[in-house]
Amino acid sequence: MNLLCRGRLKLLVASLTAIVLLTWLYLLAGNLENGRSLLLAPCLADTPAAHVLERAVLESRVREVEEENRQIRLQLSQSQGTAAQQPDGNYGNQQWGASADTGPEDGDNTAEEKNNHTECPRSPTVQKCELIHVACVCAGHNASRDVVTLVKSVLFHRRNPLHFHFITDTVANRILSSLFQSWMVPSVQVSFYDADELKSEVSWIPNKHYSDKQVIGLVRTRVTVPGEPRRTTNPGLTLGRGFNTGAILLLGAIMRIGLGADVRLTAERELMSNAQYITRLIRTSQCLYKAEPDPGPPVALFLECPAVRPHSRPEQLGAKQEVIHWNSPKKLRVKNKHVEFFRNLYLTFLEYDGNLLRRELFGCPSQASPESIQLQTALEELDEDDQCYDFRRERLTVHRVHLYFLQYEYTPTEDDTDITLVAQLSMDRLQMLEAICKHWEGPISLALYMSDAEAQQFLRYAQASEVLKNRKNVGYHIVYKEGQFYPVNLVRNVALKNANTPYVFLTDVDFLPMYGLYDYLRKSVVQLDMAHTKKALVVPAFETLRYRLSFPKSKAELLSMLDMGTLYTFRYHVWPKGHAPTNYAKWRTSTTPYKVEWEPDFEPYVVVRRDCPEYDQRFVGFGWNKVSHIMELDAQEYDLMVLPNAFMIHMPHAPSFDISKFRSSSSYRNCLNTLKDEFHQDLSRKYGATALKYLTAQRNI
Known part of the structure; x- marks a missing residue:
């Protein structure tokens, strides 16, 4: 009996203790909003146990508030109705391959966001074959080269028609349009x-970022703050971190409806207090800002209307789910477990054959340009049974061209006598570039x-060459390979x-001009009044069979080398x-200077006006490519x-692949003769009786 009483007494004491403890916890949670709990005794307030207990209660309260906010948002969305749904009932920007889920794990809205709440329109699912717009800022030669890699990756993954919008300077416009x-x-x-x-539209916004005046960004900058844990349940947006504006997603409906006049108002208010304009602008628009709860790399934002959530791990990446921002070469060398994945992806598209991206979209109506239709018609008119079909097709091939690659x-x-050395x-023949730059300063x-x-490979070669990287007056234009012939003309x-x-x-690139030829030609242009007369100045060509040559510094020295057999007149033997x-x-x-007359097969190297x-372009590979030009x-x-x-010297090199085909293939030589006859006929139609002498001379050979 005594044991039973003792047991009941212990149960009563435990119950009273639990009630007191729960009451204390409730009062503690209620007072946390106004500072440190008033129920903690002064001697216990600063102990480690008190801090742990206080943190646990705070986290519990935060979870309750987050759940309340989620329920409120859910009720608001139900009361306001939904936007027009597609037949499959899905919302959001699914063209980005992103989830539209906004579940309980979403971050908390601040009071400021609630007060500035704007109704957010929902975008319907992108339909098959719907046009997708892509915007990009690009300026200068180097950026124009780098953006091509980006474009390749977009074209590789695309499943919809695209409309690129480039904000450019004059240089990038010329390069990318071509x-x-x-x-x-x-x-x-x-x-x-x-x-x-x-620029006038955004120049009023102060900006200290080295990447120039960017307007809005939706990727939060990840910065480790001393004293803070590396990973938190909901890191939120710490003042001073701001946004990384390297990757931008702009939704037209939201930019027009969600922001409106708030843009200027927010800017003027926040800039007065030296706050970060972009950060405050996004946070004050509930439609634009919610913090990504996943603390894994990379930390990013996603839009609530519609929701876009980038995956954090490469193995989860879809075609259009994540963008890596490598605007600095140093970022290629950072220590990150995902760097190797992205580096390999980058290098793949860097050297990817862009011709493979000229594919039609499967299942979408053709949106061919007039030029494409005209080209296709011309190709269909070719006779595939013609033995010279490959030559005729090559003339119609459109090669990708990247102007000013460097x-x-x-x-x-000022005197309008300048001369550009033109070669292909x-x-x-890459090894000839440094020598030409040393011989020609123009x-x-x-x-x-x-x-x-x-x-x-050429880019790496040029950037490693002390001679080439210091010459900025050399325009390098890439014509990308396609087809079986070298389209030399x-x-x-x-x-x-x-x-x-x-x-x-x-x-030609395998000729070295004499030292001082640039200045000599400019003086000759004035002397022969080329600005007002039709003249072609012939630069005599010579050659050496030696790979090591002491280049002559004057005409007298060259004549001496001719007499000694060190030099020959060009192609004297063949x-x-x-x-x-x-x-x-x-x-x-x-x-x-003295005048000479045209003769059959004459192909000198000349200086002419640029409008020559x-x-x-019908002549490809080896044979008659320069002859036809001199004839015209x-x-x-x-x-x-x-x-x-004046003189120039041809340097020895291995024979080209095209001359080998010419020498070994009778059909190649027969087709070249056919092209010659057609060229003569076209020349006669173009210039009338004046051109008959060329056809007569050809028949007499």
Whole structure:
């Protein structure tokens, strides 16, 4: 009996103790909002146990508030109704491959957000074949090159028609407009906007960020704050961290409806107190800001209307779920478990063949441009049974062109006598660039026929060369490989059309000009009054069979080397007709320019005005590519004037693949003869009776 009484007494004491403890906890939670609990004795208030208990109670209260807010938001959304739903009943920006879930784990809304609440419109699901708009700011040569890698990745993953909107400067506009025009990707539109005209719209916003005036960003900057734990349940938005504006998602309906006049009002109020404008603007619009609860890298924001939640781990990535912001080379070397994944992804698209992205969208109506339709019609008219079908098809091939692949700077001369050296090359002639830059100090326009991977090799080569990286007046233009022939005249035309001087020196990259030729040619332009007459100044060509050559510093030294057999007139042994009309015997003793007449197969290297005829692009690979051009210059009544104190020397190299095909294939040679006959006929139709002499001369050979 005594044992039973003792048991009941213990139970009573335990119950009373529990009641007192629960009451104390309730009062403690109620007073936490006004500071430290009043029920803690002064001697216990600063003990570790008190801090642990206080933190536990605070976290419990926060969870209760979060749940209350979630229920309130749910009730508000039900009372306001929903936006128009699609047949499948889904909301949100599913074109971004993101979840539209806004469950209990969503972050808390502050009182400021509640007071500034704006009704948020919901966007319907993107339909198949619906046009998606992509906006990007791009300025300068280097940024234009880098943005191509971004565009490749977007085109690779796209399933919808795209409309790119580029805010650019003059340089980027020229580069990207040419690139997209020649890329000819189906169902892709491009629009350009002058950045200078738009600066006034945002110039009133103070900005100290090194990446210039960016307007809005939706990625929170992750900064470790001393004294704070690395991971928290809900890190929120700590003052001073702000947003990283490298990746931007702008939703038109929200920007127009959700913000409205609040943009300027918020800016003027917050800028007066030196607060971060972008941070405050987003936080004051409940429609735009909610903190991502997942503390894993990278920490980001997602929009509540519609919700967009980037995944935190690469293995969860979908086609359009995450953007990595590598605007600095240092970010490629950071220590992060995901860096290797993104680096490999970046390198893949860096060297990815852009021609493979010219595919039609499956199941979507064709949105071909007039140029594409015209090209397709021309291709369908070709006779596939023609033995020269491949040659004719090559003439119709549209190659991607990336102008000014590297930084380019040129200041026009005041006397309008400047001359650009114009040439073309492929990867196997890359070693000639440094020597040409040492021999020619004037501007250069080079067209390089390369694949995407080779273009990146060239970039690394140029950036590592002390000679090339210090020359800013050299324009490098990439013509991307496609087809089985080297489109030599097309590549030449790219270099010719992008020369920025009144005159051009048309040469080949395996020739070295004599020292001082640039200044000598400029004086000759004035002396021969080329501004008002049609003249083509012939620079005599020589060659050496030695890989090591002491380059002659004067005409007298060159003549001595000719007599000793160290040098020869160009192609004297294999193709004398190509340069025989230069009349080397007369050149040896001449001191003034002299005129020579056109002869069949004459192909000298000349200086002409920039508005000269372009090269005929039907001639690809080896054979007649320069001959046809000189013939048209003569048809336009250009005088061929040989310069007495100018020369250039061909440096030896391995034979090209195209000349090997010419020598080994009879069908190749037969097709070249067919193209010659067609060229003569076109020349006669274009220039009338004047051009008949070319056809007669050809038949007499």
